Amino acid sequence: MQLSHTPPVATATFDDPNLVSSAGLVPAVKLAADAGLGELAGKQLTVPTDKGANAGSKVASLVAGMVAGADSIDDMALLKHGGTGKIFTGRYAPSTLGSFLRSFTFGHVRQLDAVASRVLTGLSTRAPLLTHDPDKYACVDVDDTIVEVHGYQKQGSGYGYSGVRGLNAMLATVTTADSAPVIVAQRLRKGQVGSPRGAGRLIGDALAATGRLDGTAGARMLVRADSAYYGHAAVQAAITGGADVSVTVRMDPAVKRAIAAIDDDAWQRIEYTDAIYDEDTGAWISTAEVAEIDFTAFTSKKKSQRIPGRLVVRRIPELNPKDAEQPTLFDTHRFHAFFTTSDLETVTADKIHRAHAVIEQINADLKDSALAHLPSGKFNANAAWLVLTVIAFNLTRAAATLAGAGLAKATTGTIRRKLISVPARAGTSARQVILHLPQDWPWESAWTNLFTSINAPPRHAAT
Numbered sequence: 001m002q003l004s005h006t007p008p009v010a011t012a013t014f015d016d017p018n019l020v021s022s023a024g025l026v027p028a029v030k031l032a033a034d035a036g037l038g039e040l041a042g043k044q045l046t047v048p049t050d051k052g053a054n055a056g057s058k059v060a061s062l063v064a065g066m067v068a069g070a071d072s073i074d075d076m077a078l079l080k081h082g083g084t085g086k087i088f089t090g091r092y093a094p095s096t097l098g099s100f101l102r103s104f105t106f107g108h109v110r111q112l113d114a115v116a117s118r119v120l121t122g123l124s125t126r127a128p129l130l131t132h133d134p135d136k137y138a139c140v141d142v143d144d145t146i147v148e149v150h151g152y153q154k155q156g157s158g159y160g161y162s163g164v165r166g167l168n169a170m171l172a173t174v175t176t177a178d179s180a181p182v183i184v185a186q187r188l189r190k191g192q193v194g195s196p197r198g199a200g201r202l203i204g205d206a207l208a209a210t211g212r213l214d215g216t217a218g219a220r221m222l223v224r225a226d227s228a229y230y231g232h233a234a235v236q237a238a239i240t241g242g243a244d245v246s247v248t249v250r251m252d253p254a255v256k257r258a259i260a261a262i263d264d265d266a267w268q269r270i271e272y273t274d275a276i277y278d279e280d281t282g283a284w285i286s287t288a289e290v291a292e293i294d295f296t297a298f299t300s301k302k303k304s305q306r307i308p309g310r311l312v313v314r315r316i317p318e319l320n321p322k323d324a325e326q327p328t329l330f331d332t333h334r335f336h337a338f339f340t341t342s343d344l345e346t347v348t349a350d351k352i353h354r355a356h357a358v359i360e361q362i363n364a365d366l367k368d369s370a371l372a373h374l375p376s377g378k379f380n381a382n383a384a385w386l387v388l389t390v391i392a393f394n395l396t397r398a399a400a401t402l403a404g405a406g407l408a409k410a411t412t413g414t415i416r417r418k419l420i421s422v423p424a425r426a427g428t429s430a431r432q433v434i435l436h437l438p439q440d441w442p443w444e445s446a447w448t449n450l451f452t453s454i455n456a457p458p459r460h461a462a463t
Contacts, residue, residue, distance in 0.1 A: 016082060016425075017082060017083060018082060018083040018086070018425050018426045018427065019081075019082040019083055019423065019424070019425055019426075020081075020082055020083045020084055020087065020423065020424045020425070020426055020435070021068075021078065021081065021082070021421065021423055022068040022069075022078070022420050022421050022422070022423075023422045023423065023424035023435055023437055024399075024416075024419045024420030024421065024422050024447065024450075025064055025067065025068055025088075025420060026087060026435065026451070027399065027450045027451045027453075027454040027455075028064070028067050028395060028396070028399050028420060029060070029064050029088065030454045030455070031123070031126060031127075031395065031398060031399055031402075031454050032060060032063060032064070032119070032395050033060070034122070034126055034454070035119045035120075035122030035123045035125075035126060035395075035398075036118060036119060036122045037056075037059065037060055037063065037115070037119050037122075037391070037395075038056035038057060038059065038060045039056060040056075040115045040118050040119060041055050041056040041058075041059035041060070041112070041115050042054075042055055042056030042057075043056075044111045044112070044114055044115050045059070045108060045111050045112065045115070046108065046111065047100065047103050047104060047108055048103065049103065051099050051100050051102075051103040052100065052103060054090070055100070057090035057092070058092055058096070058097055058100045059112075059115070059388065060090065061076065061079060061090060061091060061092050061097060062076065062097055062101075062388050063388055063391050063392045063395065064079060064088075065078065065079055066369065066370040066388060066389060066392035067392045067395060067396055067416070067420060068416070068420055068421070069369070069416055069420075069421065070370060071369065071370050071371070071372040071373050071375075072373050072375045073094050073097060073098040073101070073375045073376070074094050075094075076092070076093075076094040076097050077093075077094050079091050079092075080093070082426075083425070083426030086426045086428075086433055087426055087433060087435075098375075098376070098381075101376060101378075101381040101384050101385065102376060102378050102381045104378075104380040104381055104383070104384045105380055106380055106383075108380070108384070109188075109380055109383045109384050109387065112384055112387045112388070113185075113186070113205075113387055115387075115391075116186070116387050116390055116391050116394075117184070117185075117205070117209045117212075119391055119394070119395075120182065120183075120184065120209065120213065120391075120394050121209075121212045121213060121214070123394060123395065123398040124213040124214040124215060124398075125214045126398065126402075127398040127399075127401045127402045127453075128215065128401060129179065129182055129213070129214075129215065129394075129397065129398055129401055130174065130176055130179045130182065130213055130214075130215035130216050131176060131178050131179055131215050132176040132177070132178070132179075132215060132216060132219045133176075133177060133178070134218065134219070134220075136176070136177050136220075137219075137220050137221065137222040137244070137342070137344075137352070138174055138175070138176050138210065138216050138219040138220065138221050138222070139174065139175045139176070139221075139222050139223075139224055139352070139355070139356075140172055140173070140174050140184070140203070140206050140207060140210060140221055140222070140223045140224070140238075140243065141172065141173050141174075141175065141181070141223075141224045141225070141356050141358060141359040142170070142171070142172045142199060142202065142203060142206070142223065142224070142225045142229055142234070142359075143170070143171060143225070143226065143356075143359045143360070143363065144168050144169060144170040144171070144189075144195050144228075145168075145169055145171070145363040145367075146160045146161070146162040146164060146166040146167070146168055146169075146191065147166050147167050147168075147169055147367070147371060147374055148164045148165065148166040149165060149166050149167060149191075149374055150165070153377045154167065154374065154377055154379075154382070155377060155378060155379035155382075156189075156190040156191060156379040156382075157190075157191045158190055158191035158192035159191060159192060160191045160192050160193070161195070165191065166191045167188055167189070167190065167191050167374055167379075167382060168188070168189040168190065168191055168192075168193050168195075169186065169187070169188050169189075169366075169371070169386055170186070170187045170188075170189060170195075170198070170199070170202055171183055171185070171186050171359065171362065171363070171366075171390075172184050172185040172186070172202055172203065172205075172206035173358070173359050173362055174206070174210045174213070174216070175355075175358055176215075176216075176219075179215075179408075180397060180408055180409040181358055181359070181361075181362055182393075182394050182397055183362065183390045183393055183394060184205075184206045184209040184210050184213075185202050185203075185205045185206035185209060186386055186387060186390045187202055187383075187386075188374075188379070188382060188383040188386045190379075194228075195228035195229065196228055196229050196231050196233070196234055199225075199229050199231075199233065199234040199237070200233040200234050200236070200237035201237070203223060203234055203237040203238050203241065204237050204240070204241055207221060207223070207238070207241035207242065207243055208241065211242075220244070221241075221242065221243035221244070222243060222244050222245070222246055222342055222352070223238035223241075223243045223244070223245050223246070223247070224245075224246045224247070224352075224353060224355075224356040225245075225246075225247045225248070225356070226247075226248045226356070227247070227248040227249060227250050229247055230247045230248060230249050230250060230297075230339065232297075232298045232301060232305060232307075234247070235247060235297065235298075235307060235339075236305070236307070239307065239341065244340065244341045244342040244343075245309075245339065245340060245341050245342075246338055246339075246340045246342060246349065246352065246353045246356070247338055247339050247340075248336070248337070248338045248353075249297075249311070249337050249338060249339050251335070251337070254299065255295075255311065255337055258293050258295050258311050258337075259293075259311070259313050259335055259337065261293060262291045262292075262293050262313065263291075266291040266292070266293075267289040267290070267291045267315070268289060268290055268291065268346065268347060269286055269288070269289050270286060270288050270289065270290050270314070270347050270350060270351070271286065271351075272286045272287075272288035272316075273288075274286075275288070287316060287317050288314060288315070288316050289314070289315050290312060290313065290314045290315075290346055290347060290350045291312075291313055291315075291346065292310050292311060292312045292313065292346045292349075293310065293311050293313070294308075294309075294310055294311075295308075295309060295310055295311035295339060296308050296309070297309060297339050307341070308341075309339055309340055309341040310339070310340055310341075310349075311337050311338075311339055312337065312338055312340055312346060312349050312350055312353070313335055313336070313337040314335070314336045314337070314350055315333040315334065315335050315336075316333060316334050316336075317332070317333055317334075338353050340353070361411075362393075365393070365411050365412050365413075366389055366390075366393060366412075368411070368412070368413055369389065369392070369393070369412045369413065369416075370385070370388070370389040370392055371385075371386065371389045374386075393412060396412050396415050396416070396420070397412075397415075399415070399419060399420075399450055400415045400419065402449065402450050402453040402454070403419055403443075403446040403447065403449050403450040403453075404446060404449050405443060405445065405446035405449070407419065407446060418442075418443040418446065418447075419443065419446060419447055419450060422437055422438070422441065422447060423437070423438060424436060424437045424438075
């Protein structure tokens with residue numbers, strides 16, 4: 001494609017008072033309101049002084065800006081242009097929203113956590129976010145990530161396990177076999193904090209939030225995590241919350257003894273990375289194998305705190321032998337083991353555990369959206385920013401689910417490009433606002449599905 005010279009583009013002026021750059025905010029903001037975002041924030045938040053006035057509208061404005069692509073407080077200015085005043089009320093200047101966030105204390109962040117959980121419950125009644133097979137697990141994944149910051153003015157920043165200066169964001173998501181992940185709990189922590197700190201509390205909150213979602217009632221839940229969360233507090237919190245666990249273990253002496261006790265005949269070949277399917281034998285040609293053995297975790301604790309389960313082990317031949325010209329007498333392997341309390345068959349348990357990596361996609365998605373920056377020097381303002389980012393993520397996911405067209409599992413950036421960042425001209429007729437969107441927009445049917453669904457009666461009343 002090249003620039004047309006017949007006629008040439010002679011001038012460009014910013015003078016149209018009726019243009020809107022992100023018409024997809026119309027159904028998205030309506031969906032947020034239906035889920036109770038503004039009302040809940042207005043009731044739950046007790047931010048003092050004039051900075052906390054109209055908290056519901058300010059929270060809704062921040063979330064709307066994030067849905068439209070804002071990743072800093074200054075970016076909230078994109079809500080105040082052209083014809084947005086004809087469509088939206090309660091728009092605030094970035095400076096006002098920044099002052100609002102900087103007034104947060106830890107208690108206010110926890111209030112906002114409660115708002116996020118209730119909004120997600122409301123969204124689940126408006127959109128089929130999660131569907132589950134009663135015979136399969138709904139998987140709650142827990143992980144943390146470092147959000148890089150620069151300079152020494154950020155409260156709580158430090159050098160964590162990644163070796164970069166930042167703050168630590170811990171997340172919990174829920175995924176089913178037929179649905180994309182949504183975020184059910186979040187917490188911002190200091191940059192140098194250990195990964196498992198506070199994990200028990202977060203897992204409890206995540207399981208409680210998941211149990212309230214429409215579509216997960218009665219579902220069996222499985223908490224998946226990496227070896228950083230293999231500790232009694234995290235595992236016990238999951239079991240207390242009614243879930244099974246699937247947690248990678250560290251290769252401590254007890255685990256090594258258990259692996260050594262596995263019978264040679266117990267190993268089964270599995271479909272693994274770069275495996276080849278042999279049609280003649282109906283088997284996967286792969287060097288990866290799995291086996292299991294009964295295992296009791298945390299035997300250093302008193303008997304009432306020990307947790308029985310299984311150790312599922314995957315072994316792969318050593319890829320870099322130290323001396324290829326003089327091979328070892330026996331094959332050497334690298335082992336990867338995880339502890340589980342589920343009743344899944346060995347191969348299935350291994351396959352489901354490996355799917356825990358889906359949470360890494362959520363981390364990357366958030367960092368490609370509003371979590372690209374933590375915009376304030378105040379720790380609690382950044383903690384609130386994380387919660388608002390999660391609300392925006394779940395809202396965008398719900399909107400895409402209603403739109404259809406294969407967008408339900410798309411990334412936030414893709415959804416924004418196709419549904420949210422649609423230019424429109426705001427006009428009026430018979431005292432009603434009419435949006436004129438681009439002709440031949442490739443995703444017109446998806447946008448129309450979303451708009452129609454939002455303006456239709458709810459699927460059923462929220463409980």
